[in-house]
Amino acid sequence: MFSDLLPAFGSPLGRARLRVEPEDFAVIELPLVEPAGEGEHAWLWVRKRGQNTDWVAGQLARLAGVKPRDVSYAGLKDRHAVTEQWFSVQLPGRPDPDWNALEAEGVTVVEARRHSRKLRRGALRGNRFRLRLRDFDGDAGALMERAALLNVRGLPNYFGAQRFGRDGGNLEAARRMFADPRRRLPRQKRGLYLSAARSFLFNRVLAERVRRGDWDRCLAGDVMQLDGRSALFAAPECEPELETRLKALEVHPTGPLWGRGESLCSGECARLEADCLAAEAELREGLERAGPELDRRALRVRVEGLQVTPEGSDLWLEFDLPAGSYATVLLDQLVEWA
Structure with missing residues (x-):
């Protein structure tokens, strides 16, 4: 399920262990x-x-x-x-x-x-992370160069594997729920399953944009989101000024959070998303029946202050991410971890 979430900058640059101790994964909330x-x-x-x-x-x-x-x-x-x-x-x-x-x-x-x-x-701006990668086996210099690239170009905003439950169980439960609409579930479980289905479809679209190399660039008909804000605007054409703003991380392309309603995207973007999700009619139709409103999520997010510090055979990573983004997704751009 998650092996097709392509990294944007190439293969992992080494292997390491994560969360050997709770102190290896430190998170501080950044309040609004x-x-x-x-x-x-x-x-x-x-x-x-x-x-x-x-x-x-x-x-x-x-x-x-x-x-x-x-x-x-x-x-x-x-x-x-x-x-x-x-x-x-x-x-x-x-x-x-x-x-x-x-x-x-x-x-x-x-x-x-x-x-x-x-x-x-x-109601939070994001989270500050300090992570310890133990027993790193790889090219530390190349990893630092890739970290610098993430600071400049941003991070593919995939939903992390934890969104889908153990072994993807929440997504499979969503499929069962949609197959039997009369089945009644507790509100919390139903919400988890709907979130898993929407997240899976979003990740499919983002993975295709990463494969094409335009996950951080404009595609005709895109819907853009202002950095750090929920405001959206349509981009029927890819004007030079918009490309400049994209490069400066002032705006980001978006992908679908599936549900009821008309999509804001058009043209080439709409065709790409339709083709990418054509095989997932069960999930799309289930979400439309279930009632969440169609929304958009940024395909890319800004990474603030990513630093890599060696300590013996370990590496320390420090960085900030906006609310709703996953530190483990950032790690996937750098290393294989267990």
Whole structure:
């Protein structure tokens, strides 16, 4: 399923091990806003090691004596990692509990501040990563050159393998769900399966654009997205000014997040996407029946400050990615990892 997600810059430049210890995969959330210091929501900056985000939210709800729905966070973070992020807990007219009394292994409340609003899903600029590649066997010099190229040209914005569940199980479950529309599923599972189906179709289109070499260039009829924003605009023609903006990473081509509605793309772009997804009528029609609105996702994202630092036989990688992009996808552009 994932072997056809072509790397944009050539074959991997070596092999390494990842996540030998949770400290080998460190993630710090880059928030959109900072808590103001007053309000009915307690915002908590939490460091966790070896725990998943939903479980931590449940532990905070239990300590505060509130319902799970009163605890929120901007995004899920890796379990097998050391991560830092904001949570918010709604406490109208109530003082903070003693957050230091939290009894959750590997979890520390580093800071607590009040704010007037809850933290909403997706309300983050991105994430800062610090990854350790152990026992690297390859050409470190060539890898540093490719890292420099990623800083300049950006990263193919594939959905990572974790989007599809263990061994692609969520995608196969989506196919079964679409084959039997009368089958009722819990809302959370249904959402996971729909996301897997949309992500798979997007990855198919992006892989074809990578194969053609125009994943970071204009194709007549493309739909463009402004860097760091959700705003879209149609590009029926590839004007020189647009090519200049693409090269500067100010705008990015997009691919489909399948669903109901009319596509904004036209011309050559529309023909490419139709041809690429012609064999996936089951998924396309299932998504159209299920009801998510057709949307677009950038085919490319900006990589901020990618640095590679050798340490003995290991390599340390540090970089920032926007929300919704995958560090493991960046690693796939550099090395084979296990």
